[in-house]
Amino acid sequence: MSVSKESANSLQNAYSPSAGLSNQEALKLLFPNLSFLTELERMRIRAGNRIKGLLAGKRRSSSLGGSQEFADYRPYSSGDDIRRIDWNVYGRTGKAFIRQYWDEQELQVSLYIDVSQSMAFGHSDTNKLQYALRLAACLGHIALCGDDRISVRLFRDTIIRELQPLHGRVSSSKLFHFLADAMQQLERDSDSSSPAAIKKFVNMAAPFQTAAALPRRSGSAWVLTDAMFEQGIEETLISLTAAGQQVVLVHLLSPEELSPDLSGELKLIDCELGTGKEVAIGQKLLHEYRSAVAGFQNELKSICAARGASYIFVDTGVSLEETVRHTFLSSHVLNS
Known part of the structure; x- marks a missing residue:
């Protein structure tokens, strides 16, 4: 594919950055491969039903x-x-x-990004939180280039940060700056948090229980999460569906979680609760663990199917480009 830098350059020139990141730094933080921006501009977020919006766009309503x-x-x-x-x-x-x-x-696209403590797990190149924020940058840019309208909400036990609805391709600069700033801030918070300071967050539905957390108009809602909650996943899907959303649950896990390289007598710490448990890890236990992970994925898939939502599993060890090009397109949530 011939690489054109026209799109990347225009976005850099459109920035009005806040203190901290330069235009080029913000883009490179989200898109290590800037040429991928050109490919994203040819994609569209799929809307299965006729929709209603506020502004003229390219969707049949x-x-x-x-x-x-x-x-x-x-x-x-x-x-x-x-x-x-x-x-x-x-x-x-x-x-x-x-x-x-x-x-x-236009289609109203709402992006919800789980920024709870467990999302910070993973090596620097497979970190779930960084991966989710980069995926959100891809999805948001696709939507804005398609004349759709987007909003972004970061959630833990509440909505902790929100980007008001954006419309138009030129707004991609605001989206990228918001996500890049969030990535840096959340990394600093994660590094400085002690186990005692971690706030317990086990109910995914908690941040979605207020009207302000839900989209005001029907559209497409994407939830990017590792789904490590004791309860509330199905309730979250119900709340979003009742708000007129076509829900896409993007389930992210790192390679270290899918196939941990552990052995011997260890004490494992729950990064959400701060509690620990001493275990003797051998091949049998690892096999049982992998079976439990696969079972949990199937359970999530069944919950989504029952609620009319799309379920997409993402291994953060797979490149961002491959996830968007193949996983999302083959799941029919994007059109090329």
């Missing part, structure tokens, strides 16, 4: 309007614009019918 895509006929009524009468039909039937068209509007 459930409302009828003035686009050029034909929807249906209806009988002429007094006061209708006679320019919309189909005279060919009138010539065949002797009756006047009005042509109706689908109104084209």
Whole structure:
């Protein structure tokens, strides 16, 4: 593929950065391979049903309007614009019918990123939190380039940070700066937190229980999480679905979690609760662990299927480009 840097350069020039990161640093933090931006601009977030939005866009909505895509006929009524009468039909039937068209509007895309303590697990090149923020940058840029509208919320036990809705390709600069700043700040918080200072967060539904945490209009909601909660996963899907969202649950795990390289007498610490447990790790226990992880993935997949949500598993050991190009496209949540 021939690499064009035009998109990356235009985004760098569009930045109005806050103190800390320069334009180039923010982009490189989120996109180690800047040429991938060009490829993302050709993709679109898939919307399965007709949608309703606020602004004109490129999506077919459930409302009828003035686009050029034909929807249906209806009988002429007094006061209708006679320019919309189909005279060919009138010539065949002797009756006047009005042509109706689908109104084209934008898709509302809501990105929810789990920033709880367990998301910080993983080596620097497989860290789940960094991976999730980079995925959000990809998804947000795809949406904005497709004339869709996006919002971003970072959550723990509450929504801790929020980016108000953005629209238009030029807004990608604000999105990238928000995510890059969050990445640096969350890394600093994680490094400075002592086990005693960690706030216990075991109920995923907690941050979604307020109306302000939910999208105000129907659209597509993406939840990026490692799903390491004692409860609340299904309740979260119910809340988002009730808010008119087509939900995509992106389940991230690191290679160290999928196949841990551990052996001997160890004390394992729960990074969310701060509690520990001494265990003797051998091949039998590792086999049981891998079976439990696979069982948990299947359970999440079943919960999503029952609630009409899409489930996508992501191994953070796989490159970001491969996840977007293959995993997301093959799951039919993106169109190329």
